[in-house]
Amino acid sequence: MQVIETAPIQLDPAFSNVWDELQYRGSVHVSTDAEALEAALAGDPITYYCGFDPTAPSLHLGNLAQLIIMRRLQLAGHRPLALVGGSTGLIGDPKPTAERQLNERETVAEWVTYLGDQMLRFLSDEGDNAVRLVNNLDWTAPMSTVDFLREIGKHFRVGTMLRKDAVASRMESDEGISYAEFSYQVLQGLDFRELFLRYGCTMQLGGSDQWGNLTAGTELIRKAEGVHAHALGTPLITDADGKKFGKSEGNAVWLDANLTTPYAMYQFWLNQDDAIVVQLLKSFTFLPSGRIDELARATTDAPFRREAQKELAIQATSFIHGVEATQQAIDASQALFGSGDLTALDASTLAAAVASLDKHATATPDAPVLQLLQETGLVDTLSDARRAIAQGGVSVNNERIDDASATLEGRLLHGRFAVLRRGKKTLAGIDAGG
Incomplete structure (x- = not known):
């Protein structure tokens, strides 16, 4: 069995300050x-924040990229504020293409709790710079419309707001943009100012596509308080085709194990392209630069070994779901594609492994193996299925089938699952759960 070794969650000693490490890891796109x-991060601890809107019941990998940067800053001694947008989540920041669907207040409130719990998994709640969880509904709900316009709205210029990228693209679309979404940047600016007044927060970080919203806050603090605050825009995390990882792009990988299982998470990292794997190692792991450079050379010299992808899968999945769940994912992968034991897998891990296979079928517990070989596409005809069984090339849950009249009865794992195999590498998942 493969033994998992995870990198300690610490700053890389190869760098003299956290700014240099952020630069190495490609975490600074604009600021x-x-x-x-840089001077502020090298000096006495500062308070910083990043906000996450509850527009879904879970955070995703795009959010995790921000949380890891927050953790690096926390390791450097700085004080994190993790903001969940109980008010901004009721509106949603403008998408470039269309208006967001508004969720019910009760739903948003429920998601606020989910996201808050998730954020606390990745940021330390111990020590002098323990994370503080804040909700922007706490200061927006008591504020009247008149007070909002007098105290906050007067500092914003419509011309500047119209030039923000997300707003400009929507203004040019057939649908246009509602006043609610147009006002989102004002609300985010209000958040930064409020956190400055309450906690002395002087830096906000977020994705570079949020730059207009980030600078709305720095400008509000400058105009209203006469203080220069900081904003850090991080690069968007994209796949090998340049498509952004995220819910709005339809390719979200969720941090909730019920939405993206640890097995699916492990396989996601394992299947990343050579062209982006080194950057993903920098962004999503705490591996030191020396080890990452070694893996970069291995990717160039022996890409077929996929050493970087294997290390990425172990490190990232362990950080998200823990070592035990990652070990189960590895065991499942080995059981499917190697010499591992399928019977040793728990039901949830096996279910995820079966669901991950390209070929699937649902079946009754007494379904004929012969028929399932054809239904799943492992063979073209029933004659091909009989021939494959006669040649000893068919197994169910890694047990060879010798009888062409065999069924699934008595062979299902956890009373429900089967892995049907033809040859060594051609697999199909069977779910007899009804």
Whole structure:
């Protein structure tokens, strides 16, 4: 059995300060005054925040990229505020293409709790710089419309707001943009100012596609309080085709194990393209730069070994779901494609492994193996199925089938699942759960 070794969650000692490490890891796409920000991060601890809107019942990998940067800053001694958008989640920031669907207040409130719990999994709640969870509904709900316009709205210029990328693209679309979504940047600016006043927060980080919203906050603090605050825009995390990882793009990988299982998470990292795997190692792991550079060379010299992808899958999945769940995912992978024991897998891991296979079928517990070989596409005809069985090339749950009249009865794992195999590498998943 493969033994998992995870990198300690710490800053890389190869760098003298956290800014240099963020630069190495490609975490800085754009920022306000870079020299001033670097000096601030090298000095006494500052308070910083990142916000996450509850527009779904779970965070995803795009959010995790921000949380890992927050953790690196926390390791450097700085104080994180993890903001969940109980109010902004009721509106949603403008998408480039269309208006967001508004969720019910009760749903958003429920998701606020889910996201808050998730954020606390990735940020330390111990020590002098323990994470503080905040909800922007706490200060927006008591504020009247008149107070909002007088105290906050007066500092914003419509011309500047119209030039924000997301707003500009929507203004040019057939649908246009509602006043609610147009006002989102004002609400996010209000958040930064409120956190500045309450906790002395002087830096906000977020994805580079949120740059207009980030600078709305720095400008509000400058105009209303006479203080220069910082904003850090991080690169968007994209796949090998340049498509953004995220819910709005339809390719979200969720941090909730019920939405994306640990097995599916492990396989996701394992299947990443050579062209982006090194950057993913930098963004999503705490591996030191020396080890990442070794894996980069291995990707160039012996790409067929996929050493970088294997290390990425172990490190990232362990950080998200823990070592035990990652070990189960590895065991499942080995049981499917190697010499591992399928019977040793728990029901949830086996279900995820079966669901991950390209070929599937549902069946009754007494379904004929011969028929399932054809239904799943492992063979073209029943004659081909009989021939494959006669040649000893068919197994169910890694047990060879010798009888062409065999059924699934007595062979299902956890009373429900079967892995049907033809030859060594051609597999299909069977779910007899009804």
